[in-house]
Amino acid sequence: MANFELTGTLKHLMDLQTFASGFTKREFVMEVKDGNYPQMIKFECVKDKTAILDGLAIGDEITVTFDIRGNEFKERFYVNLVAWKLSKAEGGSSQDAPAASSSLDEQFDNEPDDGDDIPF
Numbered sequence: 001m002a003n004f005e006l007t008g009t010l011k012h013l014m015d016l017q018t019f020a021s022g023f024t025k026r027e028f029v030m031e032v033k034d035g036n037y038p039q040m041i042k043f044e045c046v047k048d049k050t051a052i053l054d055g056l057a058i059g060d061e062i063t064v065t066f067d068i069r070g071n072e073f074k075e076r077f078y079v080n081l082v083a084w085k086l087s088k089a090e091g092g093s094s095q096d097a098p099a100a101s102s103s104l105d106e107q108f109d110n111e112p113d114d115g116d117d118i119p120f
Contacts, residue, residue: 012028013058025045043082052086062088064086
């Protein structure tokens with residue numbers, strides 16, 4: 001799978017989410033300038049990669065390296081931008097967590113089926 005990279009400004013940093021299965025994720029939003037229309041793009045960090053967001057503040061210029069992941073759940077399709085490396089754009093130090101084994105099957109195996117609820 002290809003890796004992608006974007007540089008922009010950190011706009012929102014959500015709280016860490018922990019699920020009953022022990023799966024954790026943390027989402028953040030970055031503003032990317034694209035001509036006249038800035039784009040607000042949401043990323044997520046999963047499992048041990050949530051630590052790469054520690055020490056960042058709203059307004060920081062960051063470069064995000066990420067993968068695109070897609071899955072289907074109950075005939076609905078979802079796309080997630082999964083960040084695995086961050087660095088401050090001003091030449092700050094890179095924040096890279098150790099690699100984690102992550103598959104969608106592992107993440108949601110222990111989630112209860114509550115009807116139409118999505119597992120994340």
